[in-house]
Amino acid sequence: xxxxxxxxxxxxxxxxxxxxxxxxxxxxxxxxxxxxxxxxxxxxxxxxxxxxxxxxxxxxxxxxxxxxxxxxxxxxxxxxxxxxxxxxxxxxxxxxxxxxxxxxxxxxxxxxxxxxxxxxxxxxxxxxxxxxxxxxxxxxxxxxxxxxxxxxxxxxxxxxxxxxxxxxxxxxxxxxxxxxxxxxxxxxxxxxxxxxxxxxxxxxxxxxxxxxxxxxxxxxxxxxxxxxxxxxxxxxxxxxxxxxxxxxxxxxxxxxxxxxxxxxxxxxxxxxxxxxxxxxxxxxxxxxx
Amino acid sequence: xxxxxxxxxxxxxxxxxxxxxxxxxxxxxxxxxxxxxxxxxxxxxxxxxxxxxxxxxxxxxxxxxxxxxxxxxxxxxxxxxxxxxxxxxxxxxxxxxxxxxxxxxxxxxxxxxxxxxxxxxxxxxxxxxxxxxxxxxxxxxxxxxxxxxxxxxxxxxxxxxxxxxxxxxxxxxxxxxxxxxxxxxxxxxxxxxxxxxxxxxxxxxxxxxxxxxxxxxxxxxxxxxxxxxxxxxxxxxxxxxxxxxxxxxxxxxxxxxxxxxxxxxxxxxxxxxxxxxxxxxxxxxxxxx
Numbered sequence: 208x209x210x211x212x213x214x215x216x217x218x219x220x221x222x223x224x225x226x227x228x229x230x231x232x233x234x235x236x237x238x239x240x241x242x243x244x245x246x247x248x249x250x251x252x253x254x255x256x257x258x259x260x261x262x263x264x265x266x267x268x269x270x271x272x273x274x275x276x277x278x279x280x281x282x283x284x285x286x287x288x289x290x291x292x293x294x295x296x297x298x299x300x301x302x303x304x305x306x307x308x309x310x311x312x313x314x315x316x317x318x319x320x321x322x323x324x325x326x327x328x329x330x331x332x333x334x335x336x337x338x339x340x341x342x343x344x345x346x347x348x349x350x351x352x353x354x355x356x357x358x359x360x361x362x363x364x365x366x367x368x369x370x371x372x373x374x375x376x377x378x379x380x381x382x383x384x385x386x387x388x389x390x391x392x393x394x395x396x397x398x399x400x401x402x403x404x405x406x407x408x409x410x411x412x413x414x415x416x417x418x419x420x421x422x423x424x425x426x427x428x429x430x431x432x433x434x435x436x437x438x439x440x441x442x443x444x445x446x447x448x449x450x451x452x453x454x455x456x457x458x459x460x461x462x463x464x465x466x467x468x469x470x471x472x473x474x475x476x477x478x479x480x481x482x483x484x485x486x487x488x489x490x491x492x493x494x495x496x
Numbered sequence: 497x498x499x500x501x502x503x504x505x506x507x508x509x510x511x512x513x514x515x516x517x518x519x520x521x522x523x524x525x526x527x528x529x530x531x532x533x534x535x536x537x538x539x540x541x542x543x544x545x546x547x548x549x550x551x552x553x554x555x556x557x558x559x560x561x562x563x564x565x566x567x568x569x570x571x572x573x574x575x576x577x578x579x580x581x582x583x584x585x586x587x588x589x590x591x592x593x594x595x596x597x598x599x600x601x602x603x604x605x606x607x608x609x610x611x612x613x614x615x616x617x618x619x620x621x622x623x624x625x626x627x628x629x630x631x632x633x634x635x636x637x638x639x640x641x642x643x644x645x646x647x648x649x650x651x652x653x654x655x656x657x658x659x660x661x662x663x664x665x666x667x668x669x670x671x672x673x674x675x676x677x678x679x680x681x682x683x684x685x686x687x688x689x690x691x692x693x694x695x696x697x698x699x700x701x702x703x704x705x706x707x708x709x710x711x712x713x714x715x716x717x718x719x720x721x722x723x724x725x726x727x728x729x730x731x732x733x734x735x736x737x738x739x740x741x742x743x744x745x746x747x748x749x750x751x752x753x754x755x756x757x758x759x760x761x762x763x764x765x766x767x768x769x770x771x772x773x774x775x776x777x778x779x780x781x782x783x784x785x
Contacts, residue, residue, distance in 0.1 A: 224582065224585065224587065225587075227582060228582060228587075228593055231579060231582070231597065232593060232596055232597070234656070235596060235597050235599070235600065235656075235660070236596060236599075237622075238608075238611045238612060238615055238656065239599075239600070239603075239611060241611070241614070241615060241622055242607075242610075242611045242614060245614065253620070254619055254620050255620060256619065256620050256625075257620075257625055258620045258621075258622060258625050308504045308505050308508055309505060311501045311502070311504070311505070312501065312502045312504070312505030312506070314501070315498050315501050315502040316502065320498040320502075321498050321499055321502055324502075327502075327506070327509075330509075331509060331513075334509070334513040334514075334517070336713050336765070337513075337517060337762065338716075338717045338737075338738055338741075338758060338761055338762070338765075339717075339719075340719070340738050340741045340742055340745065340754075340758055341516070341517065341520045341741075341755075341758035341759075341761075341762065342512070342513070342516040342517070342520070343742075343745070343746075344516075344519075344520060344523065344745055344751055344754060344755060344758075345515065345516035345519035345520055345523075346512070346516055348519075349511075349515070349516075364512075365512070367508060367512055368512050368513070371505075371508060371509075371512070375505075399497060400497040400498055400501065401497060401500075401501060404501065425602050428604065429602075429603075429604045429605060429606075431605060431606055431719070431720045431723070432719055432720070432742070435723075435742075436742075436746050446604070446606075447604055447605075447606040447607075447720075450606050450607065450610065451606060451723075451724060461614060464610055464614075465614065468607045468610050468611065471604055471606075471607050472603055472604065472607050475602045475603050475604060476599060476602075478602055479598065479599050479601065479602035479603075480595055480599070482602070483594075483595065483598045483601075483664060486664060486668065487664065487667060487668050487671065
């Protein structure tokens with residue numbers, strides 16, 4: 208009897224759990240699924256009321272215009288693929304640059320190789336919380352001084368503001384948990400500090416270096432404000448500003464925009480899937496306890 | 497040699513963080529407009545700040561930012577905690593569900609903003625359709641251009657977008673908690689609810705403090721979502737400190753005033769973090785074990 212009651216309570220709990228899981232899953236994925244389904248609809252079908260859930264007639268008009276770079280129905284250029292390319296280039300260069308400078312410094316700071324390493328690290332973490340708009344005006348002037356406004360070079364430099372602290376955060380935490388015996392052994396074998404770092408630390412830390420690079424890249428890829436203030440030429444824009452400017456010039460073309468949004472989000476999906484497992488493990492390591 | 501390895505990072509911090517911050521603070525005390533004939537900064541003391549504080553628009557903007565922060569952050573922390581507790585249980589397909597739930601945290605904010613702008617669309621938006629079918633509303637609502645609903649809409653979007661990140665942080669925190677206190681409570685016959693309330697929650701306090709701090713800072717810096725979804729409208733109903741600072745600085749080119757807004761927002765964030773620290777310290781007199 209008692210056993211029976213227990214199993215019923217267990218069943219109710221299990222149903223409740225699954226109910227909650229299904230509801231939350233629907234809420235989490237439906238906005239993105241809805242955008243994707245919209246991107247497959249014919250422009251005439253998009254604004255129908257009541258809205259159709261699944262496209263009645265598959266249409267790839269939006270994707271076609273994006274890949275051709277030209278919207279034949281409206282007779283206008285669509286620089287989305289170029290914008291995507293710009294985003295990838297800016298993100299890669301600024302995060303690689305941050306990785307080289309940041310990982311070396313993170314190693315030196317985390318290992319207490321120079322005085323005040325920890326304070327400098329904490330200062331960077333505080334500076335990171337400053338709103339970007341507070342940095343945007345002076346950086347705009349600085350970039351302008353070198354004649355780099357409306358260039359991807361200029362934007363790449365400002366994106367160091369975003370990528371550098373992320374590399375610093377990930378690599379500092381990693382190096383502060385790293386055992387030092389290997390380095391001691393190498394030191395006895397006559398390696399200099401830079402030699403130890405390059406020949407021993409870098410190969411061992413490759414997975415962490417890769418994760419910090421990927422994270423930094425995503426934050427640069429997603430960045431909007433600096434790109435908005437620095438870039439004015441459609442062909443030089445990164446994807447977020449490119450999307451925003453598609454709108455203001457010809458009203459909102461939801462067929463085009465939903466396709467572009469879907470394309471823009473695909474790299475994020477793969478990266479998020481890869482990075483979340485790493486983040487779960489390493490996030491709070493050493494922070495509590 | 498170690499100094500040489502850290503030098504590029506320190507130079508970089510000086511150029512992209514320290515110089516801009518001090519420049520902005522200095523500009524906050526200057527009359528400086530890129531459009532006027534006098535194209536150089538002129539020291540005017542605290543006049544920018546006194547002008548801001550007597551400006552009804554700015555007060556409205558601060559009020560909006562506070563409302564946005566105070567409503568969205570607790571909701572995100574609450575929902576994120578629930579989601580992470582659900583994901584911390586073992587059930588079949590957990591890895592898959594976790595991957596889905598955490599997915600949005602790396603999405604490009606601009607794309608997220610468009611996703612939701614499309615869901616909230618007044619002509620054929622999915623949200624109007626669902627709410628009308630459920631009998632909650634009787635006619636189509638113009639969510640983003642309605643004086644009362646615009647703020648609700650952007651807050652809902654922010655909750656959808658940031659809760660996965662909060663979930664990730666909580667989940668990482670839950671998994672790094674020591675297991676012994678929970679085990680001994682089990683031996684003592686504590687119920688699931690008691691274990692959560694008296695052991696897990698107090699142990700999570702440091703994690704929660706960091707999350708609340710991070711999310712409060714982020715909410716006070718809200719820019720991308722607002723810029724795309726409402727551009728601060730209708731009227732001033734969703735204008736935030738950052739969107740306002742952007743408009744003053746880069747649309748009307750009043751650099752002095754825009755800098756003063758930035759400085760003011762920094763002070764506001766400092767006050768907010770102080771309040772959060774106080775809130776969390778007050779309760780920490782409870783003993784954990």
